[in-house]
Amino acid sequence: xxxxxxMTVAAVALLAGAAGAAELKFKPGEDSKFNWASxxxxxxxxxMAGQSVTIFGPWRGEDQALFxxxxxxxxxxxxxDVKYSSSENYEQQIVIDTQAGSPPDVAILPQPGLIADLxxxxxxxxxxxxxxxxxxxxxAAGQSWxxxxxYKGKDGKAAIYAFPYKIDVKSLIWYVPENFEDxxxxxxxxxxELKALTEKIVADGGTPWCIGLGSGGATGWPxxxxxxxxxxxxxxxxxxxxxxxxxxxFDDPAVVGAIEEFGWFAKNDKFVDGGAAGVASTDFRDSPKxxxxxxxxxxxxxxxxxxxxxxxxxxxxxxxxxxxxxxxxESKKELGNxxxxxxxxxxxxxxxPAARAFIDFLKTPIAHELWMAQSxxxxxxKAVNMDAYANAPMRKQxxxxxxxxxxxxxxxxxxxxxxxxxxxxxxxxxxxGGKSAADVAAGIQKAWDGLK
Numbered sequence: 167x168x169x170x171x172x173m174t175v176a177a178v179a180l181l182a183g184a185a186g187a188a189e190l191k192f193k194p195g196e197d198s199k200f201n202w203a204s205x206x207x208x209x210x211x212x213x214m215a216g217q218s219v220t221i222f223g224p225w226r227g228e229d230q231a232l233f234x235x236x237x238x239x240x241x242x243x244x245x246x247d248v249k250y251s252s253s254e255n256y257e258q259q260i261v262i263d264t265q266a267g268s269p270p271d272v273a274i275l276p277q278p279g280l281i282a283d284l285x286x287x288x289x290x291x292x293x294x295x296x297x298x299x300x301x302x303x304x305x306a307a308g309q310s311w312x313x314x315x316x317y318k319g320k321d322g323k324a325a326i327y328a329f330p331y332k333i334d335v336k337s338l339i340w341y342v343p344e345n346f347e348d349x350x351x352x353x354x355x356x357x358x359e360l361k362a363l364t365e366k367i368v369a370d371g372g373t374p375w376c377i378g379l380g381s382g383g384a385t386g387w388p389x390x391x392x393x394x395x396x397x398x399x400x401x402x403x404x405x406x407x408x409x410x411x412x413x414x415x416f417d418d419p420a421v422v423g424a425i426e427e428f429g430w431f432a433k434n435d436k437f438v439d440g441g442a443a444g445v446a447s448t449d450f451r452d453s454p455k456x457x458x459x460x461x462x463x464x465x466x467x468x469x470x471x472x473x474x475x476x477x478x479x480x481x482x483x484x485x486x487x488x489x490x491x492x493x494x495x496e497s498k499k500e501l502g503n504x505x506x507x508x509x510x511x512x513x514x515x516x517x518x519p520a521a522r523a524f525i526d527f528l529k530t531p532i533a534h535e536l537w538m539a540q541s542x543x544x545x546x547x548k549a550v551n552m553d554a555y556a557n558a559p560m561r562k563q564x565x566x567x568x569x570x571x572x573x574x575x576x577x578x579x580x581x582x583x584x585x586x587x588x589x590x591x592x593x594x595x596x597x598x599g600g601k602s603a604a605d606v607a608a609g610i611q612k613a614w615d616g617l618k
Contacts, residue, residue: 190242191235192536199539199554201531208243208530212523215245219520222260223274224510226252229542236536240527246520260515264289269515272524274331276510279580281317281328284513288320290327291514293525298326300529305330305546307505310403310573315511328511331528332537333544335563336470336506336576337395337492340454343485345462356496357399361430367465368436376439376464377432378453379446379595386591388450389428389598390578391506392468396427398504399494403572410577416611417604425603432598439464445598451476457487468492470507471563483559491566502571508579538564546573582617589613 195202225233230252237248251270253259257280263269264284275281284290293315301315302308315328339360346352349370354360367374379388397406401420408414409421435441439456440448456463458478467473474483481487494503512528514521527533535554537543544560546567555561567573578586593606 190238192539194239199551200535201549201551204530205239205243205532208527208532212244212526214520214523217245217518217520218247218249219272219518219524220270220516221248221250221272221274221524222256222263222270223250223252224256224276225274226254232537232540232542235540236533239532239536240524243527244520244523246523260284264515271514271516271518271521272512273515274510274512276508277579278314278511278575281511281513284515285317285319285327289515290317290319291517291521292319292325292327293329293514294326297329297525301326301330304529304548306548306568307546307570307573310570311546313403313407314573314575328513329525329528330509330511330546331534333509333546333567333573334471334507335544335566336391336508337398337504337566338469338471338489338563339492340457340467340469340473340487340489341465342457342462343488345457345465349465351465353490354493356493358496360493364431364437364466372462373439373456373464374437374466375431376448376453376456376467377445378448378450379598380449380452384587384591385446386594387578387587388453388469389432389594390586390590391470391576392428392432393421393424393594394574394577395468395492395504395506396424397421397577398506398572398574399492399501400424400427400498402501403504403574406574406577410580412581412614416614417607422603422607425597425607429597429603442598446595484557484562489559489562491569503569504572504574505566505570506574506576507567508576546570582614584617585610585614 192200194205223233230250234250237250240246241248257277260273260275269289298312301311305311311330312326315326315330316324317327318324351363354363364374379386381387397409400423405414405420414420431437432445433442438445454467454469454473454476457465457467474481474487477487494501512525514525531547531550534545534547534550538545538550538554538560539556541556544564544567548568552561552564555564578590580586581590589610593610597603597606
């Protein structure tokens with residue numbers, strides 16, 4: 167949804183004259199791609215000079231600078247003094263601080279499993295039904311965001327404890343437009359078309375895919391993203407959730423089927439550069455390089471939004487390389503357009519008016535647009551102006567989020583560490599090495615059972 171809001175001259179003057187305005191990255195009222203009216207409306211109801219808020223989060227370095235550039239507008243609008251901090255071991259630090267009774271006012275974390283643990287121990291403050299209703303109405307795939315924000319408290323009752331902010335997309339397939347144009351290929355809109363394209367590339371004498379699972383001690387993880395994407399495209403979100411929590415066992419036919427869907431692409435020597443035997447031994451950072459060879463060693467590569475970091479130097483995304491949404495099955499239209507990804511969630515760990523005001527700020531379009539206009543920020547918020555995105559690739563990923571009917575976090579990240587970052591990884595290596603999906607799934611389930 168595209169909306170551009172313009173301020174009145176009086177409102178512009180009011181904001182531009184506010185204390186600290188000179189420190190603001192974008193001068194209020196001067197660029198119509200920002201929803202300055204939402205900032206002015208927020209300001210009217212959140213005059214809180216003299217108060218303070220401490221925020222602890224995962225962002226350091228460049229991301230910290232970007233987040234603080236957004237916080238400057240919150241400070242300017244409210245008069246609240248904001249202190250943001252992070253730590254290299256932020257996951258451990260938040261546990262230490264909450265257990266010691268000295269938590270920040272607001273904690274921002276990317277791990278739902280850790281958030282669930284904090285909630286059950288009584289360290290988080292419920293955000294209220296109004297925030298549940300807000301997410302349902304304002305975020306694309308609203309129910310998914312409500313699900314991801316809902317946890318059981320110390321009393322065992324489920325409530326909204328988190329607010330999603332800054333999201334990442336994983337359900338992407340990368341390609342080189344010039345290669346597609348030269349070969350006469352079109353971007354597939356369904357999984358059936360993607361499989362047909364895979365077969366056509368082989369028939370034309372080419373190799374469709376580059377797939378690499380190598381990652382040192384973490385070898386195997388790229389295959390887990392494939393399986394998670396396939397679970398969301400062959401099963402309902404409810405089944406996905408039960409798989410992640412092991413209510414549905416790893417060796418259930420639904421899971422075995424998703425592994426085999428990955429195998430359709432990865433275990434066919436004709437489909438993969440280097441053959442099926444090369445999948446596990448190829449480093450994931452090197453695997454996309456075949457897209458840029460002349461002639462191409464492959465035409466397609468499945469990976470999350472970070473992968474351009476490993477493209478040849480000087481590659482321009484949107485021109486030299488591009489991506490498309492990993493499509494759903496035409497035969498399973500009832501599953502809609504699922505998107506796999508990750509993201510951060512904000513929680514109140516000490517209930518203060520200033521902490522509540524910060525959550526309210528995240529519900530303004532401007533709190534999203536200010537980061538969108540810089541880099542590395544995606545949002546499912548339907549009211550933002552999509553023209554605020556810093557570049558076309560980010561806007562395209564934003565469109566994928568807005569088009570999602572279901573959003574789910576990376577499943578392996580939600581599983582116990584010994585499974586999601588252990589048995590699942592090694593199982594995928596064994597699978598591409600020749601073991602059957604059923605045997606691999608049974609082995610992973612045995613490892614899970616061994617945790618009890």
